[in-house]
Amino acid sequence: MxxxxxxxxxxxxxxxxxxxxxxxxxxxxxxxxxxxxxxxxxxxxxxxxxSSKRVGDTGSVDIGAQYFTIRDPAFHAFLQTWAGNDTFSEWPGRFGFQHPQGGWQPFPDEARYVGTPRMTAVSxxxxxxxxxxxxxxxxxxxxxxxxxxxxxxxxxxxxxxxxxxxxxxxxxxxxxxxxxxxxxxxxxxxxxxGLMLPCWAVAARLDDAVPLAYEGFRPDSDTLYWVANNASKPGREQGGGWWVLHATPEWTNHHLETDPDLIAERLIGAFRDITGYAGDVSEQIAHRWLYARSTDGxxxxxxxxxxxxxxxxxxxxxxxxxxxxxxxxxxxxxxxxxx
Ligand SMILES: Cc1cc2nc3c(=O)[nH]c(=O)nc-3n(C[C@H](O)[C@H](O)[C@H](O)COP(=O)(O)OP(=O)(O)OC[C@H]3O[C@@H](n4cnc5c(N)ncnc54)[C@H](O)[C@@H]3O)c2cc1C
Known part of the structure; x- marks a missing residue:
């Protein structure tokens, strides 16, 4: 210590x-x-x-922050000293976005970190x-x-x-x-x-592979803002094929009081349309964040x-x-x- x-x-x-x-x-x-x-x-x-939610007997899925940057070496030193090296690790995924004119492009290279084996390990x-x-x-x-x-x-x-x-x-x-x-x-x-933006988050357990070469991506969609393959993050390999779907702030605002089961169905439907995933979804949970991200104030x-x-x-x-x-x-x- x-x-x-x-x-x-x-x-x-x-x-x-x-x-x-x-x-x-x-x-x-x-x-x-x-x-x-x-x-x-x-x-x-x-x-x-x-934040992470427990799923199944031993698994968990990150439903809040998806990853974090460590641009300032002092942040790295703080985490190493007080949280410990084994509580966070780089997420070596492929990250991209869907271009409004069609097609997919990778995001610029930057190291993205996650808590291991779940986001809450750090806190x-x-x-x-x-x-x-x-x-x-x-x-x-x-x-x-x-x-x-x-x-x-x-x-x-x-x-x-x-x-x-x-x-x-x-x-x-x-x-x-x-x-x-x-x-x-x-x-x-x-x-x-700034303005704090709301976000409906859905975690879905997919039984089959998703036909898209990204572990984290931003679709060109009115419904989905961000999608991540939770199982691709370090330490989550044994927890099942969980994916996380975040709705856009505008869509969330229109559906603040909608039933969580319906929210899950709608976001999974949008995910299928965007990725072409046609397999089964064996479990799903929805969580509403009233205050997720802030616009710059x-x-x-x-x-x-x-x-x-x-x-x-x-x-x-x-x-x-x-x-x-x-x-x-x-x-x-x-x-x-x-x-
Ligand atoms: C869906 C989602 C996706 C995100 N994705 C990313 C991402 O990919 N990358 C990234 O860097 N950031 C992301 N963020 C943002 C990131 O999670 C936050 O920037 C960061 O966690 C904020 O930390 P904080 O300590 O400032 O606030 P918080 O984590 O909100 O902590 C505030 C705490 O205060 C407590 N509290 C509030 N009122 C009271 C009270 N009256 N008495 C006692 N306790 C109280 C709350 O319960 C909470 O625990 C995301 C957030 C969400 C929700």
Whole structure:
């Protein structure tokens, strides 16, 4: 385990709201500086949109983020140090897109990484380094005597902290700030947030081979935005022939309340039309993401109010991807240290 040092003049109590990548990175880096950090997560476990669903007896399928880039060597070093080399690996697939004028073209070459043997392997490993309270939805912050008191949705006191970092997606962050009467920060969030786009995700177990030479591709389709052969990712070879189909944001918006079984049928139908797959589908599941990817907003990287001890980090502040979530959190913690 990496050595935790206390090079900070004063130890602070910091609350981190959300345990997606941005929350876990913030918590780990603050702990590394010697601060006392508590992480609160509304869901059952950590990871946020780095998400995998269990299928069959032992398998799992990635229904959120499909892969991530590691363009910044510091991100690589962070993952190696805190998650470990065995929790992520390059996905050596072939990636392409369908040209509007017909035919298929490969995407430009770039290393794409995935968690192994599932996307959540990274967040699970990172979460081992932090104190995480799961199934606690933080609803309000109260400022009192220079401290923050956190209250959960059931209005129970979750403790007093010197500083708070919110890493929830912008709609949730805004709700917390609104309900806490923090209007100036709400304005900053609305200025910085791009549009969060929804996404219906379907995982389908295909019994036969797909007649297309790509493991991940973007079709030219009003219905399907992205398709991936989950079984082609490292560590998933034994889990069955699972594929993941993501709907376009526009199509998802028109079908937000549609029955999940019907969603699965429609996306699988679009997949058959595009790929020519005529084989059987033996299992299928659908999952609705209300907030999947963000369009570029103001992109300030992070938000930090040193006088109030209140910060925000997340992908939506730094380009809307997994690596952006890391970058946003790392830069926020660096700014807090300088303060
Ligand atoms: C379908 C889909 C496909 C994607 N594909 C890719 C891709 O291929 N490549 C890529 O780089 N990125 C992709 N992304 C985006 C990527 O998943 C995100 O950029 C990244 O995971 C965001 O991390 P985060 O920590 O900023 O936010 P999140 O992962 O959303 O974490 C926020 C956490 O806050 C918690 N939370 C919210 N409100 C509260 C509250 N009040 N109290 C306590 N906890 C709270 C949430 O439960 C969540 O765990 C995709 C996302 C989706 C959904």
């Amino acid at each position: 990496p050595k935790v040092t206390s090079d900070s003049a004063s130890i602070r109590r910091v609350a981190v709201i959300g345990s997606g990548l941005a929350g876990l990175v913030s918590a780990i880096l603050l702990k590394e500086q010697g601060h006392q950090v508590a992480v609160f997560e509304k869901s059952r476990g950590p990871g946020g949109r780095l 699970r490993a990172l979460s081992k380094h932090v104190d995480l309270a799961a199934q606690v939805r933080i609803a309000r912050l109260i400022r009192e005597d220079g401290h923050w008191q956190l209250l959960c949705a059931e209005d129970r006191d979750q403790g007093r902290f010197d500083q708070v970092i919110i890493t929830a997606p912008p709609a949730h962050a805004q709700q917390i700030l609104d309900d806490s009467g923090l209007a100036p920060m709400v304005d900053k969030v609305s200025d910085s947030a 103001g992109c300030p990287g992070y938000l930090w109010d040193g006088s109030e001890g209140l910060g925000l980090a997340g992908d939506w502040l730094a380009g809307g991807r997994v690596e952006g979530a890391w970058e946003s959190a790392a830069n926020l913690v660096a700014a807090m240290k300088e303060d």
